Amino acid sequence: MASFDEVVRGRRSIGKVKDEPVPRELVEKLIEAAVWAPNHFRTEPWRFIVMTGEGRRILGEAYVAIASQGWTELTEEERVKKYDAEIAKALRSPVVIAAVCSPSDDARAVPQEELAAAHAAVQNLLLAAHDNGLGAVWRTGAPTYHPKMKQAFQLGEREELVGFIYVGYPDMPQPAATRTPGTEKTTWLEG
Template sequence: MIMASLEEIIQGRRSIGKVKDEPVPKDLIEKLIEAAVWAPNHHGTEPWKFIVMTGEGRRVLGQAYADIAAETLQELSGEERVARLEKEVAKAFRAPVVIAAVCVPSDLPRVNVSEELAAAHAAVQNLLLTAHANGLGAVWRTGDPAYHPKMKLALGLGDREQIVGFIYVGYPDMQLPIGKRKPGTVKTVWFEG
């Protein structure tokens, strides 16, 4: 089997929002998380944790989406409200696996929370690249519900813990979009001596 180079994996990865409703083996999900925990992190704090939701376990996320949406749906009639809340619950079932990536910042005095968040984001990138390298599709989702107190409560997070994203994972059920980026040279400033 010919393995893609790291550069090919990086340049070939895309956000895949449409995946098959086919289970992903637990050992493959564990492989993604193992890659994630090798992200760089200042002071070696390893400021992350992962909550993996599969099967009916995704209902925790779906119910949190519904509970958050319910706050703004008072004007809807009974049937409309029920339909909208069901749609919110269904968001959690768009992929067979949803991984909540959480930043768990250290409380050591020398630690900067911004650096802890950066490390957690780097862990998500490792996870996404490993998913792509293993034939999986994934998309990193956030949005206002991810930062809502009811979401933290639903996932059992502490006060200082922050969701950095929900990674929806499965086998792709769509064509990979063509990637477009400006060359790095147009985004680079050199200070040379």
């Protein structure tokens, strides 16, 4: 079993994965790790939508709905190509998990803290994926925050997507990475 330091330092965004199913129990294990993220007042402001198989087409169709707004001048052949390319974005891994910030009604809950907690849950999920031999990448971008995406996943008025986590068995070498040492990013205020 890897140490915590090895898991944290070894995790990378893995965008290329095999088209091999990931067992449901393993996906549930990742989500269980996610829900242990810190959150103010124990509001647990998150939920997850897991897409596999044809279920990923909901995401693909949302990508199409957003992108196609700019296709008015395209030929039918060009539209078909663009349509296929947008659908393909959702099929890049056998599992796609939509992470949703679902804020609490607790009056003490601060919206920014609810969102931060949902992001922390995604980090836990990514670390758990790496620790379990899976590759994962957290994808966002402008379409993630578009109203049509929110509509596609039937989110509540106050809910918002924090990203899509693409998960599968790695099909690429582990990329090397470096970081600026923490000491160079730290200021100590001492008395």
